[in-house]
Amino acid sequence: AVYAYPFQNHAPMEPMNATAKYTPDLCEVWVPTQNGEAAFAATTAASGLPAEKCEVYKINLGGGFGRRGAFHDYVTQAVLIAKQIPGTPVKLLWTREEDMTHGRYHPVMQSKLVGALDASGNLVGLHLRLSGQSIITAVFPQLLQDGRDNLAFQGLDPSGDFAFGYTVPNLLIDHAMRNTHVPPGFWRGVNINQNAIFMECFMDELAHAAGKDALEFRRALMTKHPKHLAVLNAVADRAGWGKPAPQGVYRGLAQMMAFGSYVAACAEISVSGGDKVKVRRIVCATDCGYAVNPAQIERQIAGSFVYGLSALFLQECTVKDGRIEQTNFHSYDSMRIAQMPKVESIIMPSGGFWGGVGEPTICVAAPAVLNAFFAATGKRIRTFPLKNHGIQMV
Numbered sequence: 001a002v003y004a005y006p007f008q009n010h011a012p013m014e015p016m017n018a019t020a021k022y023t024p025d026l027c028e029v030w031v032p033t034q035n036g037e038a039a040f041a042a043t044t045a046a047s048g049l050p051a052e053k054c055e056v057y058k059i060n061l062g063g064g065f066g067r068r069g070a071f072h073d074y075v076t077q078a079v080l081i082a083k084q085i086p087g088t089p090v091k092l093l094w095t096r097e098e099d100m101t102h103g104r105y106h107p108v109m110q111s112k113l114v115g116a117l118d119a120s121g122n123l124v125g126l127h128l129r130l131s132g133q134s135i136i137t138a139v140f141p142q143l144l145q146d147g148r149d150n151l152a153f154q155g156l157d158p159s160g161d162f163a164f165g166y167t168v169p170n171l172l173i174d175h176a177m178r179n180t181h182v183p184p185g186f187w188r189g190v191n192i193n194q195n196a197i198f199m200e201c202f203m204d205e206l207a208h209a210a211g212k213d214a215l216e217f218r219r220a221l222m223t224k225h226p227k228h229l230a231v232l233n234a235v236a237d238r239a240g241w242g243k244p245a246p247q248g249v250y251r252g253l254a255q256m257m258a259f260g261s262y263v264a265a266c267a268e269i270s271v272s273g274g275d276k277v278k279v280r281r282i283v284c285a286t287d288c289g290y291a292v293n294p295a296q297i298e299r300q301i302a303g304s305f306v307y308g309l310s311a312l313f314l315q316e317c318t319v320k321d322g323r324i325e326q327t328n329f330h331s332y333d334s335m336r337i338a339q340m341p342k343v344e345s346i347i348m349p350s351g352g353f354w355g356g357v358g359e360p361t362i363c364v365a366a367p368a369v370l371n372a373f374f375a376a377t378g379k380r381i382r383t384f385p386l387k388n389h390g391i392q393m394v
Contacts, residue, residue: 001113001202003382005132005194006316008106008187009324009332014062015099016074020082021089022047027054027079032061034069042072046079065307066186070139071104097327104185105317105324107133111198116170121210123221125170128156128198134177135184135191149177154191154258155363156199161260161355162192165228166203166221182319188307189362192258196363197370197384200254204371205380214253214371215241227287227350228255231264234285234346239266249280252371254364261288261355267341267368271376276394277386279309279339279369284361285346289353297357298345304362305343310334312366313386313393339393 018031020043027047033039033056040056047054061068078092094102109132116125134149143151152175154162164173187193207217215236222229232255236242245251248270255264268281284301291297314333318325326332373391374380381389 001205001380001382002110003113003194003198003201004110005108005197005384007108007182007318007324008311008315009100009103009317009326010063010065010067010185010187011100011329011332011334012061012063012065012067015094015096016067017091017093018075018078019089019091020075020078021087022079022082023086025053027082028057029055029075029079030057030059031072031075032059032064032068033072033075034061034064034066035072038070039072039075042075043079046076047083065188066190067104069186071185073102096329100327100332101324103324104183106187106193107135107184108180108182109133109191109194111194113198113202115202115206117206117210121212123168123206123210123217126168127172128202129174129176130195130198131176131178133179133182133184135186137177137179138184139186149175152177152191153195155195155256161257163225163257165225165255165257166218167224168221181322182324188304189258189359192256192360192363193308193311193366196254196256197367200256200364200367201370201380201382204252204374213242218253218255227262228257230350231255231262231285231287231346231348234348235264235266235283238285238344238346239268239281239283241266250372250376252368252373252375254367254371256360256363258360258363259356260353261286261357261360263360263364265361265364265368267365267372269369269372269376271373272394274377275391277313277369277373277391278394279341281342281344282365282368283344283346284364285348286357286361287348287350288355288357288360289349289351291347291349294347297347298343300358301345301361302343304358305365306335306340308362308365309369309393312369312384313391316385316388335393
């Protein structure tokens with residue numbers, strides 16, 4: 001199977017902005033940022049002043065999602081303008097159109113997957129080839145290891161914070177780097193977004209080819225990955241997997257490890273007219289090691305699903321004549337409150353480690369919904385967003 005994932009925009013509600021005041025003795029910047037150190041570095045570089053003559057004041061931001069992390073082009077611009085009129089505060093605010101067309105976009109990526117089943121329907125071989133952009137090459141080339149971008153393999157690593165959750169006797173996962181002129185960036189969840197779709201949808205394809213239940217097929221490959229399995233079992237049990245769903249309701253599963261946390265989801269959807277999808281419920285489980293503030297974790301899970309489902313159904317950035325075509329929310333849409341499914345969160349900290357909360361769960365919503373869509377319609381969608389296939393979220 002071949003899957004493809006498009007460019008995505010961060011599209012925060014607050015466009016890029018900064019306020020700067022420059023004098024030869026002091027450069028001050030007031031900026032909404034995810035990374036004060038990076039904002040400070042941009043300030044010192046643009047002002048030409050030593051660090052002891054620069055001050056950066058971090059203020060609340062109206063959305064970042066990675067755009068305000070490693071990239072502070074808007075700080076550089078504000079300071080350079082302020083240098084032209086010393087002593088005068090300069091407030092720089094990008095228009096929505098400037099923000100949308102001068103972003104750092106989620107990288108475009110394709111994946112070709114090939115699996116091998118034995119006579120009993122057991123998975124004995126898997127090759128997953130990624131082909132697409134490298135964020136690290138564009139942003140932090142010094143982090144490449146022998147030309148390899150390890151970040152591209154998030155969720156597919158042999159160990160660590162993004163460990164692969166299946167044991168396959170013959171396994172090859174590789175990345176054919178294909179960099180474009182479109183500048184890539186860290187977009188909420190980063191590479192787990194597409195990698196979870198590639199892996200978890202293909203896992204369902206393999207289960208279907210083997211004539212096996214999607215949950216049982218996974219369980220057979222996860223005996224050596226107890227924490228991955230625990231969150232998967234938790235969502236399956238809560239959702240009632242294996243028991244009859246209400247009439248017209250179909251279920252789908254997905255799991256992954258990301259940012260040090262184990263996450264899984266079971267989505268319940270209904271489909272009318274073959275192309276109108278109602279996501280009714282998503283049960284999500286996360287083992288983040290320690291849960292300090294469960295209420296905040298629940299909100300992060302639900303918030304990540306808004307981002308993940310919007311991307312799945314509605315969002316992509318396309319390029320024409322070397323430019324991004326989507327300039328505002330009329331062409332880069334987001335899901336509405338009425339379309340938001342019920343989210344049930346299972347927080348199951350096992351202790352002994354500190355995992356993430358805000359980014360890990362974003363990746364399991366989309367593949368769980370896609371697998372449920374196949375259960376409902378028999379159609380396997382491998383390119384996104386779903387609007388390009390005439391599929392609507394209702």
